[in-house]
Amino acid sequence: MQTQASKILWNGVFVAILLSLCGLIYLSGEKIDYNWNWQRVVPYIVNNEAASVAAPQDGSITSNAAGHLQLVSDAGDLLVDLTDYENITVYEGDLVFEGDQLASSEQWRIGPLTQGLIVTIKISLFSLVFAILLGLVIGLMRIADNPALRKLAITYIEIIRGTPLLVQIFIVYFFIGTVFDLERFTAGVIALSVFTAAYVAEIIRAGIQSIPKGQMEAARSLGMNYPQAMVNVILPQAFKRTLPPMAGQFINLIKDSSLVSVISITDLTKAGREVVSGSFAPFEVWFTVALLYLVLTSSLSWAIQRLEKRLAASD
C-alpha cells in the first residue's frame, strides 16, 4: 500500500513528464521554419462570415402591418421577408432589381472540418450498430453445434481478419458497389461493419465461452430452451464481460472509419486533407483533426466505462 505522500509525489512526476513532453513539442515546433497560425483553422470548424441576401426578382420594399420590411414583387406577391435579418441595406419604398443586395446576415455556420466530423460520427454509428448485430450472429454461429454454421463463421472470420481493411473497402466499393449499384456512404458502412463484425464475433464468442457451463445447465434444467437460456442467462453475463474489449473494438472502428476517405467520402480525414490544401496550415489542421478524433473516442470510452460501473451492481 502506498502512502499518501508517495502518491502525491508520483502524480507530480506524471504531470512533470507530461508538461516537459509538451514543452519539447512546443520547442521543436518553434525550431522549424514554420509559421504557426492557429487562427487559420477556426473558420474551418465554425465561421460567421457574412452571407448576403439578394433579391430573387424585381420588386419594391414595403413594410407590413407589424412594421417589418419585406420585398414584394410588382405583381404583389411576397418574395422575401426581411424580419430575420440584422443588417438590412434597403429602405421602405426602394425599388430593387433582381440580384440587388437586400441584407447581410452574420450567422454561425459549421465549417468543413465539422461537417467531416459529422460524417465520421454518422458512418461510425451506422457501422457500429450493424457490426454488433452481424457480430452477434457470427459469434453465435461460431459456437453452434451445426458444422455448416460453425465452419461458415470460421471462414468469414478468417477471410475478414486476414485481409487489410483498405483492400476490403476497395473491393466493396468497386466490385460489390458496382454489382449492386451502392452509394459511397453505403459501401463505406458495409465495409466497416463487415470488418468490425469479425472481431466483434470473436469477442462475443470468447465472452460466451467464459461463462461457466453450469449457467447453461441451470437454465436448461429449469425448462428453458437454448435461445431462452442464451437471451436470459448467458448473453447478459457475457455482455458485461465483453464490454472492455468491445470498447477497444469500437474505438478502432472510429479510427478505421478514416480509411473510407479513399472512396471519396468526405469524412473528418478527407475534410482535413481538403482544408490543408486550402488553408496552407497543414500542421495546425492535422493536430485539430487528431484532437477531434480523440474527443470522439474518449467520449465513447467514457460512456462505456459508465455502463460498466452501472452493471457492476451485481458484483
Added chain:
Amino acid sequence: MTKDYQGDDMIVAKKVNKIYPNGCHALKDVSATVNRGEVVVIVGPSGSGKSTFLRTLNQLETVSSGSVHIDGTDMYAKDTNINSLREEVGMVFQNFNLFPHKTALGNVMLAPLKVAKRPKQQVEDEAKALMLKVGLADRMANYPSHLSGGQQQRVAIARALAMQPNIMLFDEPTSALDPEMVGEVLDVMKGLAADGMTMVVVTHEMGFAREVADRVLFMEDGELLVEESPENFFDNPSHPRLKQFLSMVL
C-alpha cells in the same frame, strides 16, 4: 407427449448406459425406479457415476442406450419435448449455479416468467412465498455474490421449486459448502421430503441418508451395486465393496 402408463413410478430408468466419446464407460446397465413421494439417496465414491446417472434423469446427459421414463413419459420418445419435461424435474447443483446478474428473487422468478409465462404479480407472490419457505425472506434483493454459500444453495432450491416440479434432483447439494452451512440446506431438504416431494439426492451426507431416505443406492464404477432400505444399508451392509466404502466414510 404420450404417457405410456399411469402409476406411482415417477422415475423409471432401464438399462441405462453412458459411454463418452473418449471411450469412458460411465454408466453400466443402471436400472432404478423411484416412486411418487419417495426420497432416494445415491452414495458412492467419486467417479462412480452417481452424478452422471442423476444428470441422465433430466437429460443434462443423454444416455448411450437404455430408457428413462419420467412420470410415465418416455424421455427419448420422438414426440417428447425435453424442455417441458424438464419443467417437471427441478435440479439443484453442487455449485449452486445461481444467475449472478439477477437478485435472489430475480433468480427465482426468471423461469416462471420466461418459460411458464405466468403473470408477473402471481410469479412475484409465489417467489416471495418460496423465499420465505427457505428462510430467506430478508435476502430477496441481494445478488448471489452477496450471499453465503448456504444462502445461495437455498435460493437455488427455491428457484427449482418455482417451476412447481414433481421431482427434485440434488447433485451433491452440500459438497461445496462450509461445514457450518450444511445444516441449513439439509433442513430445507428435509422439509421438502416431509411435504411429500419425490427426491433423488446424490450426497456424501450419510446422516441425511439414514434419517430421510426411503431407499439408499450404492454405485461404483458406473454400476448400481446395492439398493437397500437405510437400516439395512448402514447397519447390515451385505456387499463387500459397500462394507469397505462405509468403513472409510463413517
